[in-house]
Amino acid sequence: MGNSSSRGRSKQGQRSGSKVTPSSPTGEQSKQATFKWSIDGFSSLLDKGEGWTYSRVFEAMGHNWYLKLNPRDKKSGSNKEYVSIRLELASRSVKPDTVVDASFKLMIYDQSFGKHSEHEVSHRFQTASTSSGASCMISCRKLKKRPSKFLDNNCCVFGVEFVKVTTSKANMTLETLFVKKTSIFNEAGTYTWDIEDFFALKNPGYSPEFQVGAYKWYITMYPSRDGNHLSLYLKLKKTTNLSKDTAYLVELTLSIKDQETGKHKKLTGRCQFAKDCRTWGWSKFITLEDFKDSANGYLVKTKCCIAAEVTIIGSSKME
Structure with a gap:
């Protein structure tokens, strides 16, 4: 990340x-x-x-x-x-x-x-x-x-x-x-992106926007540069309300859901989003071979399900 x-x-x-x-x-x-x-x-x-x-x-x-x-x-x-x-x-x-x-x-x-x-x-x-x-x-x-x-x-x-x-x-x-302690910080949310036809997605594919805290976000997904992996990112929508000197520390979990057994593929990290750094995620989230393997339940026929858990746990400011 x-x-x-x-x-x-x-x-x-x-x-x-x-x-x-x-x-x-x-x-x-x-x-x-x-x-x-x-x-x-x-x-x-x-x-x-x-x-x-x-x-x-x-x-x-x-x-x-x-x-x-x-x-x-x-x-x-x-x-x-x-x-x-x-x-x-x-x-x-x-x-x-x-x-x-x-x-x-x-x-x-x-x-x-x-x-x-x-x-x-x-x-x-x-x-x-x-x-x-x-x-x-x-x-x-x-x-x-x-x-x-x-x-x-x-x-x-x-x-x-x-x-x-x-x-x-x-x-x-x-x-x-x-x-901040998560228990006293209410800016948290989970968004689920249900994709009916993975093969019809554009490259990159964009989820609908969703809101956590005062800002709007979306998920992006596309094949990695090496052509062997799936890249998955969370992106902060461009906004004029965020000062260039301010950033937010986000605890982020991205998941590809196993629709058969519930053994989801997930990665978690803590990263800072700012006006000049609006995208965080993983360029090699999962191999395309594993993603498309029907035994794993990530891609069922043409359907897949991506989830983002977003919690704003802190902030910083530069002067």
Whole structure:
């Protein structure tokens, strides 16, 4: 899936803003560019369990990036839980045959003693590999341990410090993402798209519009670029009511229903929708072979059923 704000914190969860420092002059490529992502209400994110949460897209060193965070990650063969972060280069920031070599530090900030958890990475980003792969991990136990101040007043601060990339533009952005408890957040809805004739769909196929919160959404579906998979996305309808500096954190589940046994194919993620980033989903949601296999119940004759569960669980603002 693809896509931020510094906010003053309070126990009541009041919003605050993000802070952007001016970018470095052209030619000063050696200057670091730093993006900080402060998550207020972090315990609410921990309660949601394993799964990736995405920051806003931010610009640094002439490219668009985002951080992704898993609050309950696990190493292979271990049940120990970690908080991990990774850096990804936004796919639209990479032109075909373009390679971006980047050196950077992934950070989990100790807000009291300055003993940050750091992981230095050098990675070659390109169209086929937009994720850094390597992640900065800290055990959930260490995160909560006192007197360490990784988790301070229910707030965690993550970030990336760029050392060098192939471009020259640099800036610093600070985001605070405030996550609200679902029980006190009423902007949720489920929409079911019943398709009578899958083979009559246009490419891409669009569902009717539906509303969750103050905005309208729709589902898009089409064969993936490799021709072997089905792509499935949720899209925010273009609107003039959404500020370019505001984004909403959405917990999203897309499903293709098994009409025979109820063993639906579903994927879940937490991602931010904004005016300049209105689409999130999966380019390889399911193989076309599995989708069309009548034994799986996803496509019965010409009929299929797609469902979207959408819950707005937070918001962010850039300044």
